Amino acid sequence: MNAALEVRGIVKRFGATHVLRGVDLHVAQGERHALIGPNGAGKSTLFDLISGRARPDDGRIVANGADITGKPPQRVSRWLARSFQTTSVFGGLSVLDNLRCAALGAASSSVIDRWLPSRRVDDRAHAMLDAIGLAARADDLAARLTYAEQRALDLGIALATDAPLILLDEPTAGMNRAEATRALDLIRTTTQGRTLLVIEHDMDAVFNLADRISVLVRGRVIASDTPAAIRANHDVQDAYLGGVAS
Ligand SMILES: Nc1ncnc2c1ncn2[C@@H]1O[C@H](COP(=O)(O)OP(=O)(O)O)[C@@H](O)[C@H]1O
């Protein structure tokens, strides 16, 4: 079976700054994979390259067997959906309309699906509304949601597409402990049957959620393994975990 995501030798420079220096990453189908590493390590940049927001200077990115290297977001949305480090909902639209837009975008990503009846778009938006626990806020403007609710909506927008691979960039950043726990439960249940690649700083969350963890330090993946093996890895402890693990 093809890997959900195969990243090989990815290099990215911004002028003289060498951000990614040959990143390799393998994410199996159905896996929940966490990407961790210090601030500035290049994690969000790697997401930009995978999701087509920027082009790598070298290397290859293959999703579900399809080479998506350097393809723009609208060409890769069939394979993957992502959320951003900062919330990106449409504040002036209702919660339900945000999800309708996402479902509609997914529907129009291929010629055949363009004829998806609006009823199906609506059904999908409502199903996601229930899944993210915002049914009671369906008609409220997204701008009026709490921060944690907006992040839940971000997740719903990513998941309302059909994409089999979901990329989440720091989904619990800025949340208190209770909100983060709830968000992680939500991520666990709503990504069932899909593949997840998540950037996360909260190590308790990472070790609870992930099947495998990759550690990005100074533009290279220095380890990629099970949570237990990552916890015991001396290079990882020296480079990262020593500073953040409880
Ligand atoms: N568009 C850009 N132009 C210049 N430098 C950038 C750009 N995007 C990111 N960087 C730099 O790349 C490095 C990695 O950033 P980032 O990928 O956001 O790290 P992380 O998400 O791991 O904290 C940082 O030093 C950042 O300043």
Ligand SMILES: [Mg+2]
């Ligand atoms: Mg980042």
